[in-house]
Amino acid sequence: MAEKKLVEAITSMSEDFAQWYTDVVKKAELIDYSNVKGCMVIKPAGYAIWENIQKLLDGRFKAAGVENVYMPMFIPESLLQKEKDHVEGFAPEVAWVTHGGLNPLPERMCVRPTSETLFCDFYKGDIHSYRDLPKVYNQWCSVVRWEKETRPFLRSREFLWQEGHTAHATAEEAEERTEQMLNIYADFCEEVLAIPVIKGRKTEKEKFAGAHATYTIEAMMHDGKALQSGTSHNFGDGFAKAFGIQFTDKDNQLKYVHQTSWGVSTRIIGAIIMVHGDDSGLVLPPEIAPTQVMIIPIQQKKEGVLKKAYELSEKLGNFRVKVDDSDKSPGWKFSEQEMRGIPLRVEIGPKDIEAGKCIICRRDTREKFEVAFNELEKTVEELLAKMQKEMLERAKKHLEEHTYTALSREEFENIFAEKTGFVKAMWCGESACEEAIKENMAVTSRCMPFKQECLSDTCVYCGRPAKKMVYWGKAY
Amino acid sequence: MAEKKLVEAITSMSEDFAQWYTDVVKKAELIDYSNVKGCMVIKPAGYAIWENIQKLLDGRFKAAGVENVYMPMFIPESLLQKEKDHVEGFAPEVAWVTHGGLNPLPERMCVRPTSETLFCDFYKGDIHSYRDLPKVYNQWCSVVRWEKETRPFLRSREFLWQEGHTAHATAEEAEERTEQMLNIYADFCEEVLAIPVIKGRKTEKEKFAGAHATYTIEAMMHDGKALQSGTSHNFGDGFAKAFGIQFTDKDNQLKYVHQTSWGVSTRIIGAIIMVHGDDSGLVLPPEIAPTQVMIIPIQQKKEGVLKKAYELSEKLGNFRVKVDDSDKSPGWKFSEQEMRGIPLRVEIGPKDIEAGKCIICRRDTREKFEVAFNELEKTVEELLAKMQKEMLERAKKHLEEHTYTALSREEFENIFAEKTGFVKAMWCGESACEEAIKENMAVTSRCMPFKQECLSDTCVYCGRPAKKMVYWGKAY
Known part of the structure; x- marks a missing residue:
């Protein structure tokens, strides 16, 4: 049964990227x-x-208070x-939920789609003085949004995420926190997930319901589409006024708090798959891979082979290592390890044991190395570090090669007619223009990057004076 | 504001235990x-x-596959x-949930009160062959039960827990897993939470809806009442038959799987409070305490005091240590540290610095020790270990001293009329008799302990032939 599932190869990326994605998700x-x-x-x-x-991001959160x-x-x-804006966005x-047990509820309740309102209600009772500030709280939980179309990790009615909700004495501090958390997300994506991101601000149209400003990190998938991978919102004092969250400041004045929220969800697993995967399946960056090294014994029934495999596994105790001692064939185990994206494979058979060495194979490049037993630990450490680094470099190169610049409407339309990727172009700042682009070209503004460039003086679409450079793209 | 909250002392345990509990939960x-x-x-x-x-229990789970x-x-x-039994128990x-967005659902759904049915539905599609077994899955999540009366940690409409759900090829393996997980819970309670527990089996009346057998760990709170602190259920093949979960065994026969489930919830935090707390607040066992050592500077504005406090904090880097450098008074900080149950307090002032020593105070016994700076790390390590050990010993002593034996109905009734604790007594095994005891005496069967004793030949209540020794008690 298990053998059958994998023998059918997965759809190739070039043939049908969406089907490839579904295949990887299922078969890995x-x-x-x-x-x-x-x-x-x-x-x-x-x-x-x-x-x-969770573990790695939460560690970074805790270090940030x-x-x-x-x-x-x-x-x-x-x-x-x-x-008002919030309820319109989410209701x-x-x-x-309309019934508890056998009885109708006096007031219906929704399952949280996000928890701004709950945190505000709590903060209203918990914050009195400047001494109670800042509040920098986060929760790991599941949320529900009744989506019509769903896709594994990318969009489902229930998903897992973390949502941070903070309250501050000043607008400056709230702005600082909004940016700090976005930077934590961006660094995490680059350093741990090997995913480069564009940091920027969402337009009015694309910002979060009820936010003053939404910042985003946008990643590019292998097919050139964008995936919004994390957002950080500055609410100003909008929610505080709606909920009446006030505190007595040092100057004895009653003031409204300034708030932020920020979140990353299981959606980001979709990004890992679509940035790094290949036609053999998943490719996991070593930093995030649950198993970093799979040791696969060859002719494992021969005396000493399994014993040596376990011995090597112990030698590699500093890494997340497993021995595949199932009764499947080595070739089978190889495809499984590849499908699951395990960064390194160690092959060890009777001849290797005799020669005092084994074979290491990198998942991403398929490079193979002969390594003496006494060099194994050092080599694994080096290869994992190298793979992590090179995966990020490749993803960066892909992002750069699929980012284009459009200076005229014709150019703008032509690029999107021919290619999928990000297009940098100037924009007038009008929602109506943005709407028209979405309607006519099926692309959306991904963000107004923090690193602005002045490409020209006029909006690429409507020709009016330009206000901002925007990254445009098709998105998941 | 913060100062005000703590100045009011909490209700004493002897005066009103329930109010003491609520006070601790709020003020800690x-x-x-x-x-x-x-x-x-x-x-x-x-x-x-x-x-x-989560971290410590999950580590033990992973070590158990x-x-x-x-x-x-x-x-x-x-x-x-x-x-059938399951729906009757939980519906x-x-x-x-009756509506998704603006539309009524074609079929209403409940928010999980527990997830047996979801795991069964999944296993039905995922298990085909003996090669797919065992499945030993767990999830950390929140569940909802529409309780009428609620109390912090002990009973609330939503609570956090872990629920393990397993499927096995044989009845023996399922029974083994049921016991293994109960033992993991019991060991965790004793070794980490310093809470001794009675391990045993629930009666038919008290078992989980749909289970073949429910095993439980019962802990005794400071007031002598019982708290069911974790349960492990053997479902036999009942759910498998209801859901049609079959597999082809090695002998090529189609068979039903045997299943278990087991769970521990945030309720166990209530047990920590009620087993170890005292009239100054919470007392946390060092193994579970988020902060193990609080360093409190005395006259912190004097030169060198705060610096030394941070220096000691660095010295204690192997422990979970904090410096309270807020602008509250030392006395105030002492009560906060005590209210929050932080195991050790280190006091450090100008005179101590001169003398090259500091004061350590144990939260549980209030013992104070003068410790030279160069002995600090060693002393903290020893004191934490000693405190952990002695907290368990004290809890054990309390459990033993409040466990009674009843040989006659008169004795049985008299003990419960005068005392609160566990009573060991023989029982006929009839649910009707158990019902009568509950109705007339307001005590329930806590469990039939694995360590059975034969106290007499007749049921303590109805006088019919005895089948089992049972622990009886009042319970949360």
């Missing part, structure tokens, strides 16, 4: 569809990636309605 | 009530304890109804 056993429409089952291989993301909490998963309707896509 | 800032009825906000100090429980996954939070009504206390 990351996710399974469930009988709960629009919801997914995250299987051990997928969840282990999420656990590593973030404390974890847990808020209720339900939001009473009246609470959701307190901030159409929430799941409503 | 573990939990806050929310405006979502019956749901709690777990604050940073409370959530940090849960994070440590457990893999983490994530299942949807919704259960369609038809799925919940598949196992009256679930939250029902």
